[in-house]
Amino acid sequence: MKRKDKTERNFLLYSLTILGVYLGLLSTNIHYFKVHQLRLVFIFFLTNLFFDSVNIKTLEFTKGKVETSAVFIVNIFAAVLLNPFEASLVAATSGIFLKLIKVFLGEKYPISRYIFNFSQLAITTYITSLLFHGLSGQSSLQNTFAVLLSTFVYFFINNVFVFLAVYILSRDDIRETAFKVLSGPVTSMALMIPVIAVIYILYQYIGFIAIPVSLAAVLSIQIGNYYRYRYYEAKLEHLKLLAKSLEExxxxxxxxxxxxxxxxxxxxxxxxxxxxxxxxxxxxxxxxxxxxxxxxxxxxxxxxxxxxxxxxxxxxxxxxxxxxxxxxxxxxxxxxxxxxxxxxxxxxxxxxxxxxxxxxxxxxxxxxxxxxxxxxxxxxxxxxxxxxxxxxxxxxxxxxxxxxxxxxxxxxxxxxxxxxxxxxxxxxx
The missing domain is CATH 1.10.3210.10 (Hypothetical protein af1432)
Structure with missing residues (x-):
């Protein structure tokens, strides 16, 4: 068996294991689904779908250099406002739906990556929700602390999943893999934790409207990053063309x-x-x-x-x-x-x-x-x-x-x- 085929097989097994764990969680927690929450679930689903779409386009253009992602905020607030079953369902279904659209439009997307992406997001959101509801209480301060800790745990679990995926696919040593995975997410985490805390405090004072307004602000940052890196990439490519033309x-x-x-x-x-x-x-x-x-x-x-x-x-x-x-x-x-x-x-x-x-x-x-x-x-x-x-x-x-x-x-x-x-x-x- 060729090394590349073996790597792909190992990654598929890894992805299927994550999916199996998530399906196990679903089967034992389906009774937690609340019909009266269906409208809120649908709102989070549409919001996640929108921001995931924007984020993917941005990351494709900037080669992963955008540091902030509104998808994280949507998943974390789904984890806070919904129960673990419902929150994980939002994360999983929005990921599945978007990729199905891309496949329908003719884009080739490896099944192993497809399974990995929605499964790890679903499990990460499930654990985050479980932690928040276990830590939250009556006081505003306690709940804010629970949000902060839950956000940190979300990033930690997400990075562990991604680290293992990159390690399996790249076959680099552990140190180099850690550099690849942590160079961007550490900055994202540093930016996101205080942002999410502020959004949650606003939510406690003015209600659900704080979330879409804050997400719009984060989206503006994301779009700003997009155009900043677009300018940078254009300048860099221009200079490289000059260097090549000189050598030609x-x-x-x-x-x-x-x-x-x-x-x-x-x-x-x-x-x-x-x-x-x-x-x-x-x-x-x-x-x-x-x-x-x-x-x-x-x-x-x-x-x-x-x-x-x-x-x-x-x-x-x-x-x-x-x-x-x-x-x-x-x-x-x-x-x-x-x-x-x-x-x-x-x-x-x-x-x-x-x-x-x-x-x-x-x-x-x-x-x-x-x-x-x-x-x-x-x-x-x-x-x-x-x-x-x-x-x-x-x-x-x-x-x-x-x-x-x-x-x-x-x-x-x-x-x-x-x-x-x-x-x-x-x-x-």
């Missing part, structure tokens, strides 16, 4: 930035950075030569040694790159600085600022190592590409500790050795 002018540098970015990403992951920071380093590496747009073609493409004046022009490209990236607010003082310093040397003789050793930002040092390796192993007008072994010898014996961070040089070749062993193992299988 010279067959020897075509694809250089993308290859450097991939190497930098692998090194950043190996160092244990969060997925968000890994992405930032990847983008900075992709755009590390963007400042060369301001350098004349006759200098960039010159096949012989550059004159002193020409070299001074080339050495200005990290500063020009910083200036370009600073035009994007989200890059200011991070990616822009990393690009500025990617030609600094470990011994302090680099440019533009002559930084030395650990004075150089770590992402800049990562980009420098990836940049040198990619340049050595690619064809240039004045020489053929070196082999990995030749590049290794030059980088370790001549550049480690002088031009490049010795620890990062070692790290790069550890990664390449691991990949080679992985390929050999795959061939054996």
């Amino acid at each position: 002018k010279d067959e020897y540098t075509r694809g250089h930035s993308e290859r450097v970015a991939e190497l930098a990403k692998k090194m950043a992951r190996k160092l244990g950075f969060s997925p968000k920071k890994v992405d930032r380093i990847y983008n900075a590496a992709f755009l590390h030569d963007i400042g060369k747009i301001g350098i004349p073609d006759h200098i960039l493409k010159k096949p012989t040694i550059l004159s002193k004046e020409e070299m001074s022009i080339v050495k200005n490209h990290p500063v020009m790159g910083e200036d370009i990236l600073r035009e994007v607010d989200i890059f200011n003082n991070r990616e822009s600085k990393w690009v500025r310093h990617h030609h600094e040397r470990w011994d302090g003789t680099g440019y533009p600022d002559g930084l030395k050793g650990r004075e150089i930002p770590l992402p800049s040092r990562i980009i420098a190592v990836a940049d040198v390796y990619e340049a050595l192993t690619s064809d240039r007008p004045y020489r053929k590409a070196l082999t990995e072994e030749q590049a290794r010898e030059i980088m370790i014996k001549q550049m480690s500790g002088t031009v490049l961070d010795p620890d990062l040089v070692k790290l790069l070749f550890e990664i390449l050795d691991e990949e080679e062993k992985g390929e050999e193992k795959k061939d054996d299988d």
Whole structure:
């Protein structure tokens, strides 16, 4: 059995187990369904369906970068105002209904993901409701505390389910999986817990109208995030197109930035950075030569040694790159600085600022190592590409500790050795 098939089978078993647990809960609690609550159940169902639809579209566009989701609030207030059976039914049926619409419209959606999504939300909402009704009492303060604790538990259980799902599907180590799962939800939880507390306090004073009004406010935040990231993505894609168009002018540098970015990403992951920071380093590496747009073609493409004046022009490209990236607010003082310093040397003789050793930002040092390796192993007008072994010898014996961070040089070749062993193992299988 292929590894991918085995992974999918394991995830399907995981999803079916969650579904089985939920069906067991339904079968033993169906008598809790109250006919007089049907109108409230239907209201929560429609509200959940609407916000789930908005949230899915937003996350698809922004690649999961939206931090707030009104769906969480709907499920938690369903858990508070309905009994556990009814609240879980709202979470499950809205998820099922939306996915059925998407499937009917022709979208291919793996059955295992389908089962996992609505089952884990239903169980999470059920436990949250059970906890709230067990903790709530007569006093407003006690009920507010119960809402806060229930919200925390909702996020915790949801993240545990998602963590196990990502771990099974990605086959990453536990630490990397934790980074993937927690980088966004931790921010969401920090934002949502006080928001939900405020909504509940308003609900106690002005009644049910507090919930739709507050949800509308959260939706406005979500839409704001949508357009903020849409602007960011558009700017980023524009800069990447500029970087690619610059490389397309010279067959020897075509694809250089993308290859450097991939190497930098692998090194950043190996160092244990969060997925968000890994992405930032990847983008900075992709755009590390963007400042060369301001350098004349006759200098960039010159096949012989550059004159002193020409070299001074080339050495200005990290500063020009910083200036370009600073035009994007989200890059200011991070990616822009990393690009500025990617030609600094470990011994302090680099440019533009002559930084030395650990004075150089770590992402800049990562980009420098990836940049040198990619340049050595690619064809240039004045020489053929070196082999990995030749590049290794030059980088370790001549550049480690002088031009490049010795620890990062070692790290790069550890990664390449691991990949080679992985390929050999795959061939054996």
